[in-house]
Amino acid sequence: MFEKVLIANRGEIAVRVIAACKDLGIRTVAVYSEADRSALHVRHADEALCIGPAKAADSYLNVPSVISAAEITGADAIHPGYGFLAENAAFAEVCEVSGLAFIGPPSHAIRLMGDKARARRAMREAGVPILPGTEEALDSFDDARKASEDIGYPLIIKAAAGGGGRGMRVVRQSKDLESAYNQAQNEAAASFSCADVYIEKFIDRPRHIEFQVLGDNYGRVVSLGERECSVQRRHQKLLEEAPSSRVSAELRDRIGKTIEGALSAIGYSNAGTVEFLMDEQGELHFIELNARIQVEHPVTEMVTGVDLVKSQLLLAAGARIEDILPETIEIKGHAIECRINAENPDTFAPSAGLITKFVPPGGIGVRVDSAAYSDWFVPPYYDSLVAKLIVHGPNRTDSMARMRRALDVFVVEGIHTSIPLQQRILADEGFIGGDYDTHFIERLLSR
Amino acid sequence: MFEKVLIANRGEIAVRVIAACKDLGIRTVAVYSEADRSALHVRHADEALCIGPAKAADSYLNVPSVISAAEITGADAIHPGYGFLAENAAFAEVCEVSGLAFIGPPSHAIRLMGDKARARRAMREAGVPILPGTEEALDSFDDARKASEDIGYPLIIKAAAGGGGRGMRVVRQSKDLESAYNQAQNEAAASFSCADVYIEKFIDRPRHIEFQVLGDNYGRVVSLGERECSVQRRHQKLLEEAPSSRVSAELRDRIGKTIEGALSAIGYSNAGTVEFLMDEQGELHFIELNARIQVEHPVTEMVTGVDLVKSQLLLAAGARIEDILPETIEIKGHAIECRINAENPDTFAPSAGLITKFVPPGGIGVRVDSAAYSDWFVPPYYDSLVAKLIVHGPNRTDSMARMRRALDVFVVEGIHTSIPLQQRILADEGFIGGDYDTHFIERLLSR
Amino acid sequence: MNLDHIKELLELIADTDVTELEVQDGDEKIRIRRKAAGADDAPPYVVVTSGMASVAPSYQDALQAPTPGGAAAEPAAPADDDLVMVKSPMVGTFYESASPGSPAFVDIGDTVEKGETLCIIEAMKLMNEIEAEVSGVVAKRFVANGEPIEYGQALFGIRPA
């Protein structure tokens, strides 16, 4: 096992990783920017050193500084958390050549998963269901027509070089295909100087569902079930839950088995998250794999009883899956996580500043992962996550009741937070009924 | 179900009961003394009213004030918490005649259990093992000799009217019995003006083990397993855990069945705790029954997944055991509770005052039940409990690691707390090995 | 303590030759005194007397640490130095008269003798007569007939004779 781990991150995830290290008796090194001198992760670690100025590019993202910090403190491993250097394959390689264990997947797996097209191909070849589509640019309208017959309606035409909605057309019936195809091509050419377009199945009301996996260095990968993350705004998740009310035991098992095989085949190890879109018929379609621990990992921890970050450390140190996980992963009860961000709940403007009062909720079924405290100054340089409020209960109804109770008594003063927005979500009929999709927040906010 | 519950208590247990009410959608009324105007339970409740001056006798213990507060706010039930009016049979009766549901056992059960001799007799008759002894005063030395043959050595002679060690003699062999008997009698006569003595089996190294029960209004009582509470100083528990490393599944089951039958027979309902002493051979001997929810109830909640306070509310409202508890109570993992008291960890002097900084630990496996916050003034009038730090883990080793981690990062400034003492306990070889008894703290402090 | 008010008042008198200013607004009372400019270096003197600021206190207020005596955040007891406050010694329901329909024990402006009954507080079906502790004129009544009352709540203000 490692003797000393450097945590190349800040905020709640740094505090989280330090906790896992403490639980394993591993010494810890925190690194921090000049803006984080009074941060909680600095306080919790056994050692801490300043690695640069406030700007992340010169501190938390500065590879030489981080590696050098590990070297001068004698750390033998680095945990990257999420964000910053977590999915930087080059950084993982530098760790490898510097003789430092990188607590995450091998660099080749990070690299593969970073290339979305290659990742899709690899997963499709391994039998993971992929959103039907042409993947490659179409040569002609004739190709488009043929593809549309395979894919079915509704479908979406997308600019190959595109983004931001330009060159996109949703087509609901075959008679509209040709004009939509031409419009999309023209728009793509005008916007990206490239008229290439491709076709994909269109999901009107998609749900975002992801599977947590853990893999060891000996080829064994295990799925720990899904998380439902459809409550999001502009692709930023706000609330996550496990299990999803739309995933049956049969589906969980089937997809779990499939991704276990696929990830084992590509030599994946450590923690990872396989993201899917669920269509209106309840079918899952692979989108991408996140080669890191995720913000919302606690909901899986609550329902499986598995400490994912501790598992990451053990697996990176060479443990076998069968030595650290129960023989079968049981999903017990229901968990919800609300992200409490330092932002205006109406305008979503970031709200950095001094927290004059911070009284987190406690009591049965409540977990708070946070690096905040009364009199802490939320620096404006980094992401706005101030706390993750997680609840666990015997079922979804109890878990929602506990979340409402916890939100009600959570006091954060001095800055704006997303607590009022989370309270609105928990009071919404659609959310309560489990009937929501990735457009849920849009609709909620427009009411 | 109740519509509005008045919580006749303060501190963390009031906050705890309010949380359970919120989880059930029940409105809450907090009552408070003038010294508790800024207390957290006042803030968390839907309504709050001042019922008297700081002195508990004139506020929290003032029955007319509490009942009157329930009447003017339209509450339909009262939860007494622990301490104060919790085991006051007369108060339970007043609630009954005032048309208020008392959330606890029926008054006759409280009354029975308040009379230790009657309680012992009732439990013995129901087949619960009792510490062997004469119970009644001995008439002569001849009686003492006869009793000693039944009870066996070592035994203890106690003054019937006594307390505080006076009139007590431990006897280890029969040849010392007569002189010890005479000495005890003389000392008893001198100290209490009554020479009556009785004999009980003496346990050199007792462990304090207690069983949690829940009962419904229809005669069904269920045991939720034991708590190990041997870490205590002058009968004040400091740390509790569940399960006990000295209780086998067989013993848990056997004692559980016995007390279920016994309490059902006496018409017990709602929450209760059956306290035992365990002798060096691992046999349990009944001491008393506490007819209330206890401070240390969370460790049972963590390992059984049962919300005990919520169960109290449901049972008082007429729910059946089978509707609110799983068919079989499973003990999952291991839980520890450390009581964080406002007291000097060396002298145990109470340390009331302003908490200038309060940063409770969070993260996986950690639960904090507390009514404290930064800038809260701990009033000197009530008990010194500032927070209960509870951890849960898959096994005792992990649970201890989590407790050490949580204690390490728990910041309370402005007052003294028992955190350093708890850290000493968690670092002690004897404690770690599970090899301790009620004299553990004595020995630890004398080192 | 309302810092904004103190600040505004300090600014107000900053460039004047005012040497004493007293402002009372509801419960809050601020008194500032200073020597005329150029005199000696005696300081401006600020006294703030605040009872309970608001009925529905902000959490910030609620979080104020009370001192053991509990003086910091008394329930609504409007400050008026000249009045003797009659506070409820118990929790219950306030009644102005002995029975519904009968006249109130006292009205505003009435002169009362020490020991005279002012009202009744009902607690647990018992009617508790609340008596005047001083003789004087009933200047204020703070609660309505039939209103629930908490411990220490102000009922009447009496201007001693």
Add this chain to the structure above:
Amino acid sequence: MNLDHIKELLELIADTDVTELEVQDGDEKIRIRRKAAGADDAPPYVVVTSGMASVAPSYQDALQAPTPGGAAAEPAAPADDDLVMVKSPMVGTFYESASPGSPAFVDIGDTVEKGETLCIIEAMKLMNEIEAEVSGVVAKRFVANGEPIEYGQALFGIRPA
């Protein structure tokens, strides 16, 4: 003791000619006295009277980051207005000379020119020469040879020529 209140009051009177301020709110009593402007520059004197004195070290202190050596919080940067501090632009190991055994680049008392090498910081096997930003005399050195250095840590103090 409410530090925020004291702080707010200090800020309130910072730019005024107030020489004494007393605020009482409940049991909290804060009295601030200071010399009249123009007298000498003695610091404000703060007296706080309240319930309980703090027994534990302040969290703000506790929150100071430990340095690799376990020394004090702020990267040692002793205040001396006359000296120009040379701070480490990176994390690494401090070396006084180009190689073990060779003489140090600079010693206390040496005169250095702007641009002259003062030391080496090794980071990721790379030797980074740290140059003087001003010409002057090396008055202080704050770190030992081979010592690990964090970002922004003071290395030398140079008295500009």
